[in-house]
Amino acid sequence: MAQVEVIRSTAVSRAALWVGLVLIVVAAGLPFWAPEGSGSSWMREFVEIACYLIFAMMWNLLAGYGGMVSIGQQAFFGFGGYVMLMLGNFAGVNPFVAVPLGALAAALIAVPVSFVAFRLQGGYFAIGTWVIADVFRLSFANMSVVGGGSGTSLTALRGIEKATRENLTFWIALACVVAAITLIYLFLRSKRGLALLAIRDNEVAAESQGIAVAGMKLAVYVVAAFGAGLAGALYFVGNLRISPDAAFSVNWTAFAIFMVVIGGIGRIEGPIVGALIFWALNKCFSSYGTWYLMGLGLLAIVVTIFFKQGLWGWAQRRFGLSLFPTQRTLRL
Amino acid sequence: MLETLLQGMLLGGLYCLFALGQSLMFGVMRLTNTAQGDFIMLGAFAAIAGMNALAALGWSHGSAPFVVMLALLPLAFGFGYALQRWVLNGTLGRDPLPSLVVTFGLSIVIQNLLLELFSADPRSIETSGLNTASVALPAGLAIGVLPLAIFALALLATGALQWLFNGTRLGRAFRAVSDDKEIAELMGLNSNTVYALATAIAFVLIALAGVLQGMRTTVSPADGPLLLLFAFEAVIIGGMGSFWGTLIGALLLGITQQIGFRLDPGWGIWVGHIVFLIVLVLRPQGLFPKTRG
Numbered sequence: 339m340a341q342v343e344v345i346r347s348t349a350v351s352r353a354a355l356w357v358g359l360v361l362i363v364v365a366a367g368l369p370f371w372a373p374e375g376s377g378s379s380w381m382r383e384f385v386e387i388a389c390y391l392i393f394a395m396m397w398n399l400l401a402g403y404g405g406m407v408s409i410g411q412q413a414f415f416g417f418g419g420y421v422m423l424m425l426g427n428f429a430g431v432n433p434f435v436a437v438p439l440g441a442l443a444a445a446l447i448a449v450p451v452s453f454v455a456f457r458l459q460g461g462y463f464a465i466g467t468w469v470i471a472d473v474f475r476l477s478f479a480n481m482s483v484v485g486g487g488s489g490t491s492l493t494a495l496r497g498i499e500k501a502t503r504e505n506l507t508f509w510i511a512l513a514c515v516v517a518a519i520t521l522i523y524l525f526l527r528s529k530r531g532l533a534l535l536a537i538r539d540n541e542v543a544a545e546s547q548g549i550a551v552a553g554m555k556l557a558v559y560v561v562a563a564f565g566a567g568l569a570g571a572l573y574f575v576g577n578l579r580i581s582p583d584a585a586f587s588v589n590w591t592a593f594a595i596f597m598v599v600i601g602g603i604g605r606i607e608g609p610i611v612g613a614l615i616f617w618a619l620n621k622c623f624s625s626y627g628t629w630y631l632m633g634l635g636l637l638a639i640v641v642t643i644f645f646k647q648g649l650w651g652w653a654q655r656r657f658g659l660s661l662f663p664t665q666r667t668l669r670l
Numbered sequence: 671m672l673e674t675l676l677q678g679m680l681l682g683g684l685y686c687l688f689a690l691g692q693s694l695m696f697g698v699m700r701l702t703n704t705a706q707g708d709f710i711m712l713g714a715f716a717a718i719a720g721m722n723a724l725a726a727l728g729w730s731h732g733s734a735p736f737v738v739m740l741a742l743l744p745l746a747f748g749f750g751y752a753l754q755r756w757v758l759n760g761t762l763g764r765d766p767l768p769s770l771v772v773t774f775g776l777s778i779v780i781q782n783l784l785l786e787l788f789s790a791d792p793r794s795i796e797t798s799g800l801n802t803a804s805v806a807l808p809a810g811l812a813i814g815v816l817p818l819a820i821f822a823l824a825l826l827a828t829g830a831l832q833w834l835f836n837g838t839r840l841g842r843a844f845r846a847v848s849d850d851k852e853i854a855e856l857m858g859l860n861s862n863t864v865y866a867l868a869t870a871i872a873f874v875l876i877a878l879a880g881v882l883q884g885m886r887t888t889v890s891p892a893d894g895p896l897l898l899l900f901a902f903e904a905v906i907i908g909g910m911g912s913f914w915g916t917l918i919g920a921l922l923l924g925i926t927q928q929i930g931f932r933l934d935p936g937w938g939i940w941v942g943h944i945v946f947l948i949v950l951v952l953r954p955q956g957l958f959p960k961t962r963g
Contacts, residue, residue, distance in 0.1 A: 407767050409704065409774070454947050457954040458906075460766040461702025465902045466950070469943055472899060476940040588895060592778060599771055628782040635778035642771045643760055 345667040346527070354661040365512055369505045378501075381508040382576065387617050388511040389573040390593060392518050394609035396565030397594040399522060402604035404558035405538050407460070409591050410467025411566045413451070413474040414444040416585030418567025419574035420478055426494030428483075433494050434506055437571040444567025448560045456555070468588065475586035489581025492574065507576050514568055519662075523606055526664040534558065535664075538604070596638050602648025606662040611650045673811055674932050675925060680813065682904075682924025683821030684886065686917045687879035688897055689904035690827055691872035697835075697911040697960075698844045698868040699762060701769055705777035707898030709873065713880025714889040715784050716742055717795055732798040739881045743874050750873025755866040762865075777894065784891035792888035801885055820882050827875060828917045834871075835913070844868055848911070896939070903946040909956025918957060 365384075372380055393415060401407045422440035426433035451470055458466040479487040495503055525531050536544040537551055545551045574580045593616065594609075601612025623630045645652060653659050688710060695701045703709075720738035724730065761768035794801075803815040835841040846854040847861045855861055883889060883897075900923060908919030923942050930941030949957070 401767065407770055409770075454951055457950050461700070461704075461770055462902075462906065464766065464770050465702060465704065465898070466906075468895075469899050469903065469946060472896075473940060473943045473947070476937070476943070480936045480940070592774065595771060595774065603767070628786040631782045632779050632786075635775040635782070639757075639772050639775040639779075642768050642775070643757075646768070 341670070343669045345669055346663065348660060348663055350659055351661055351663050362512070362516055366509065369508065378504055381504050385507055385511040385572065385576040387613060388515045389569040389576075390597065390616065391609060391613040392514055392572070393566055393569040393590060394594040394597040394613055395518055395522060395606075396562040396569070397591065398598045398603060398606075398609045399565070400558060400562040401595075402598065402608070403526070403534050403538055404555055404562070405541070406555065406559065407464050408455075408467040408562075409464045409588065409595075410455075410469070410471035411562065411594065412586050412588060412590040413467070413471035414448060414563040414566035415570035415573075415590050416471075416474060416478070416582070417447060418444040418570035419580050419585050420484060421567075422571035423490070423492050423494075423574060423580055424484065426492055427490075430494075433492060433575050434510060437510060437568065437575055440571030441564050441568035444570070445560050445564035448563030449556075451563075452556055452559050455559075471586055471588070475582045478585070479582040485581070487582060489579060489584070492578045492580070495575070495578065507572075511572055511576070514572060518565060518568075519606070519610075523662050523664070526606070526662075530554070531664060596634055598648075599638055600641055600648055602650035602652075602654075605648075605650055605654070606664070607650040607654075607660075608648055612648070615649070672809070674928050676811065676813060677817075678925030678928030679921055680817035680821050680924070681928055682921035683817070683824035684879070684882065685900050685904050685924050686824040686920035687820070687827060687875060687882060689901040689908075689916050689920050690824075690831060690913060691875040691879070692898075692901045693905045693908070693911075693913060693916040694831065694868055694872045694875070696905060698848050699865050701758065701762065701869075702766065702773070703872075704770060704773040704898065705780060705894070706876070706901050707894035707896065708777045708780040709876045709894075710880040710883060710897050711784060711889060711891060711894045712780050713742065713746065713877035714795070714884035715788055715793075715880075715891070716745075716877070717881045717884055718788070718793055718889075721795060732800075735795050735797055735881070735885060739878070742877050742881065746873040746877035747870045750876075751866045751870035753873075754869035755862060758869065759862050759865055777898075781891050781894060788891060790890055790892065792890040793884075794888045795881065795884040797885050816882075816886055820886065823878070823882070824917065824920075827878070828913045831871075831875075831913045840867065900942070903942065906956055907946060907949050909959035911960035912956075912958045915956060915958035915960070 368381065368384075369377055393411070397408070397411055400411070418440035420440075421443040422433060422436040425431040425436040425439055431439065455463060455467050455470060478484060484490050526534070533544065533549045533554060536547065536549060537554055541551055570585065574585070597612030597616050598609050599612070600615055601608035601610065619630075619634070623633065626633075641648065647655065650659075688706075692703060692706050695703055717735065717738050720741065721734055724734050724738065757772065758769060761772045797816070801814070801816050804812045805815060805818070806812050833841075835844060843854070843859050843864045846857070846859060847864045851861050854864075880889075904920035904923050905916050906919070907922055908915030908917070923946070926945045927938045927942040931938030933941075
């Protein structure tokens with residue numbers, strides 16, 4: 339019998355792991371080594387991009403691995419934010435503790451929502467989820483207890499000193515990003531991750547191999563909602579002000595789609611690369627306003643038509659790079 | 671109550687025109703055009719620009735909006751044909767993602783282009799009083815002439831599309847590529863051209879809907895997404911592939927929204943969404959389905 343060795347990592351991926359660990363430690367120390375005056379704005383910027391990144395990673399999990407292209411993930415983003423705010427303002431929960439609770443609430447509500455959303459498939463699912471997100475927006479816009487259409491402020495954080503608040507928000511955001519990447523990576527490397535890839539490639543064939551497709555899709559939908567809710571709760575802890583139009587804006591999903599498509603859909607590196615590009619473009623061109631947004635839209639169209647695999651997909655094919663290998667290579 | 675129902679039906683007529691193009695594109699090539707609402711806005715603003723151009727030439731007769739509309743329809747036909755032939759055909763396939771991302775990207779481009787050209791201010795198409803004229807009905811009711819005309823156009827457009835689909839060679843080609851693209855191509859149809867013609871016709875309806883929306887009320891560049899949701903709801907409630915179904919779906923949506931608005935102005939659209947979701951749960955194939963997803 340031939341000896342078979344299963345290879346699950348490469349030299350690059352092992353190096354990436356160490357570089358990643360060093361980066362995390364350096365980033366975690368930011369409040370201590372950042373130059374006086376700019377640390378605060380750097381941290382705020384990091385928190386914002388972290389929210390985009392987490393949200394985009396969850397969209398990638400849903401669309402790129404689960405095959406469910408949704409334009410309604412902002413429903414869970416806003417819901418997580420509102421639950422966090424209400425727990426903080428009305429129930430006296432520490433808003434930082436309320437962040438994971440908001441995410442949990444988003445995951446819980448995703449179960450009944452999935453019952454409705456899963457009636458539709460493909461493109462219909464995409465717009466159907468958008469309708470559901472609009473139901474969320476209108477529901478909160480009509481709730482006077484949270485300020486109705488004009489929104490309200492997170493008052494629960496008033497007693498906390500500004501520097502402490504900013505540092506805590508930053509560390510929690512960093513922890514959430516690291517946790518999201520790690521958990522998605524470990525999940526995709528597991529047996530269940532393999533099942534998910536099989537479903538993505540061919541649902542019928544996967545079902546015939548004994549994979550519980552319906553249960554798996556529901557699980558992915560709920561996890562993606564949890565992540566979107568986490569991003570939302572985190573964003574509004576950093577932002578201190580929430581309104582239905584900001585919380586349930588379709589732009590959240592639009593930017594997530596942009597990041598995932600540019601970076602490369604269906605690979606963990608995709609949204610990370612996409613978020614970095616988005617951040618850089620935002621820094622350089624966002625002052626151009628409408629022209630900048632038109633450019634983003636056009637870029638997404640061009641990449642979708644001509645570079646279906648995105649930037650990282652291209653790099654992977656060209657150089658065989660993989661920072662987060664999920665495949666199993668057999669060596670005889 | 672009677673008045674609410676009547677107003678809801680007239681509103682539904684407009685929604686039907688929003689939705690017919692979507693219904694056609696769903697039916698023929700299973701294409702979800704997420705920029706549907708933004709294209710409707712593009713039509714409305716193109717008409718506004720055309721009116722401005724006519725006014726600049728010193729021609730501001732009461733028939734100006736209709737002249738602009740008639741000029742716009744063939745343009746929309748050509749635009750739709752070209753868009754499908756050279757952009758959207760390349761995105762069709764088993765994976766819904768490419769077509770969704772491309773139309774979603776178009777939606778963002780159109781919204782921001784209109785914002786840049788026309789600013790965020792709401793505008794409307796000047797109809798020299800047509801939008802406020804009304805006819806008196808018995809029982810003290812009065813209905814607007816323009817909404818009534820829109821409703822008649824919606825009936826006409828639905829009937830015409832249904833006839834095109836069931837009674838003409840082109841309609842047979844539409845049904846053939848919809849049922850089985852490969853076999854239809856073996857029979858000598860060029861599916862790329864058939865798809866392009868379907869989108870061209872859909873865009874004529876989109877332009878018509880845009881001009882009428884601009885006449886009836888004010889339009890602003892950010893209105894598109896909500897119109898897309900209404901159009902989508904009408905199509906799904908009515909059932910895939912049936913234009914009369916789309917009309918019924920649009921009327922149902924218009925009436926429920928109007929009842930909702932009557933109960934509380936803040937909840938009108940919400941009530942419409944909820945009725946859509948209820949239909950989805952109870953009858954996911956819609957009320958009068960013809961083609962299968």
